[in-house]
Structures are given as structure tokens and as C-alpha cells.
Amino acid sequence: MGQTRTGRWNRRHTLLAAALLLPNLVLLIVFTYRPLIDNIRLSFFQWNLGSPTSTFLGWDNYVEWFTSDDSRTVLWNTLIFTSVAVIGSMALGLSLALLLDQKLFGRGAVRSLVFAPFVLSGAAVGVAFQFIFTPTFGLVPDLLTTIGITPPNFYQSSGWALFMVTLTYIWKNLGYTFVIYLAALQGRRRDLDEAAEIDAASGWTRFRQVVWPQLRPATFFLLITVLLNSFQVFDVIHTMTRGGPYGNATTTMVYQIYQETYTNRRAGYGATVASIMFVALLVVTLVQVWVMERGREK
Known part of the structure; x- marks a missing residue:
């Protein structure tokens, strides 16, 4: 009986913690991690702002940066x-x-x-x-x-x-x-x-x-x-x-x-x-x- 009450108490606290953390996790995913992943993906492309198309370059952008005098x-x-x-x-x-x-x-x-x-x-x-x-x-x-x-x-x-x-x-x-x-x-x-x-x-x-x-x-x-x-x-x-x-x-x-x-x-x-x-x-x-x-x- 005591163990059952303890299990319910732990599940209740787990659900409460999840309910409190979920909005913050959603905001982090939408406004931090997703833009970060999109930025890394975009770094392998040649794309001009406003252009509807992009060209995959692989590691060319990175090679250009590491070999440039600028x-x-x-x-x-x-x-x-x-x-x-x-x-x-x-x-x-x-x-x-x-x-x-x-x-x-x-x-x-x-x-x-x-x-x-x-x-x-x-x-x-x-x-x-x-x-x-x-x-x-x-x-x-x-x-x-x-x-x-x-x-x-x-x-x-x-x-x-x-x-x-x-x-x-x-x-x-x-x-x-x-x-x-x-x-x-x-x-x-x-x-x-x-x-x-x-x-x-x-x-x-x-x-x-x-x-x-x-x-x-x-x-x-x-x-x-x-x-x-x-x-x-x-x-x-x-x-x-x-x-x-x-x-x-x-x-x-x-x-x-x-x-x-x-x-x-x-x-x-x-x-x-x-x-x-x-x-x-x-x-x-x-x-x-x-x-x-x-x-x-x-």
C-alpha cells in the first residue's frame, strides 16, 4: 500500500515537472535549436537572400573561409x-x-x-x-x-x-x-x-x-x-x-x-x-x- 502511494506520488511529480518544462522546451526547440540546425544546413549551400533556389556546395564554403586571407x-x-x-x-x-x-x-x-x-x-x-x-x-x-x-x-x-x-x-x-x-x-x-x-x-x-x-x-x-x-x-x-x-x-x-x-x-x-x-x-x-x-x- 505504501509503495503504491509512493509510486502515485512520483508519477504525479513527474507529470507536474513535464507540464512545467514542456512550454520552455518547445520554445527552445522552435527558437534556438531549429534555427541552429537550419543555419548549419544552409552553410552547405550557395543561397542569396530573396532567391527561391539554392545550390548545394558541400564543404566549399568552409574551404573558402579557412583559406581566405580576409x-x-x-x-x-x-x-x-x-x-x-x-x-x-x-x-x-x-x-x-x-x-x-x-x-x-x-x-x-x-x-x-x-x-x-x-x-x-x-x-x-x-x-x-x-x-x-x-x-x-x-x-x-x-x-x-x-x-x-x-x-x-x-x-x-x-x-x-x-x-x-x-x-x-x-x-x-x-x-x-x-x-x-x-x-x-x-x-x-x-x-x-x-x-x-x-x-x-x-x-x-x-x-x-x-x-x-x-x-x-x-x-x-x-x-x-x-x-x-x-x-x-x-x-x-x-x-x-x-x-x-x-x-x-x-x-x-x-x-x-x-x-x-x-x-x-x-x-x-x-x-x-x-x-x-x-x-x-x-x-x-x-x-x-x-x-x-x-x-x-x-
């Missing part, structure tokens, strides 16, 4: 942009969080100012910084001229253009890393800080041995999310440089997908780039999760 430039731009954006936004976010975690006058207002750019539209931020870096009347060229430095033309130099869009994105994303690190700092064990003070530990020793170990979960979380977000930045690049100057100086993989699909009307080739980027992000995420699990086991 793809090497795009891949290099993506790696540089993503690496600098991740390291820069996390390092600055941690520094500001450590500073504003202390009792300072007006820290609440400063926290709001630091977080504010994150909620702004990337296109709006790109337009604003477009004027900030303008050679004729921009704020940055004026400041450099004031201190006796000849400002570079950010819109005519490939290296400086990539630096410009990367710096803009770091400024926009800084509020996100700052808030996550600040929450982690405020949730840490204060008794360990008091013990370090009693032991007369230096500031660096206290951070390295007491604070930093407690920030590792937040750091792993930020490393995954910021890397994935940085890898997919489109709006800042589109509004500031449109992938230029000189062709593809600031073109990343996401922007190449847009260019090939909507500008060059090569939707099949654009799907190929998207599939390659998906595999790359999947591998990076799996590696990060594996490293995080290894860290927890230790």
Missing part, C-alpha cells in the same frame, strides 16, 4: 578585440569594485555612474564615442593636443580604429563586471578580513590570500559571460567604423556574418561563418566549465 584578418581582429575587452573590463571592474567597496563619500552616486553605461544601447554609445574620437573636434584628440601629443587619426589607421572600438566597448561593459565583483565582495566572509587585520597582513597579502579566493566563482562566471558577449559585439562596430577602415580593419566574425549575409547577399557563406563561430564558442565554453569544475574539486 578570414585570417577577421579571426585576428576577433581574438584581439575579445581578449582585450575581457581582460580590460574585468581588471577595471575589479579595481573599481575594490575601491567602491570601502566607505567613501558619495560612493552610491559613483556606483550608479559606473553602472549607467551598461544599460545604454550599444548603438547610442557607438554614436557618442564616434564624436569623442573625431579628429577635428573630438574630446580625445583635443586632450592629446593639450598635453603636447599629436593625436592619431583613429578613422584612418587600422590599429587605432580597432583600439578605438575596443576601448568603447570596455567602457560600456565596465558596469557589468563592476556590479558582479561588488556583489561578490559584499558577500564575502568579513571574519576572515578581521583575522587578517589581527595578523597585521599587508594589503596585497590580504587580497591575495583572503579576498581573491572568495572571488574565484565570480571570476569564472564573468570570464564565461564577458567572453561570450564580447565575441558577439555588433552594434558598437557597426555605428563607429562599419568594419573599416580599408575593408575589414575592425571586422570581427559577427560583423562578417552581417556583411556576407546582408551586404554581399551570400547567406550561405554567412551561415558558414556563423557555424564556425558557434563551434568555437562551444569549445571555449566547455573548456571554461571543465576548468571551473576542476577548481571546485580541488
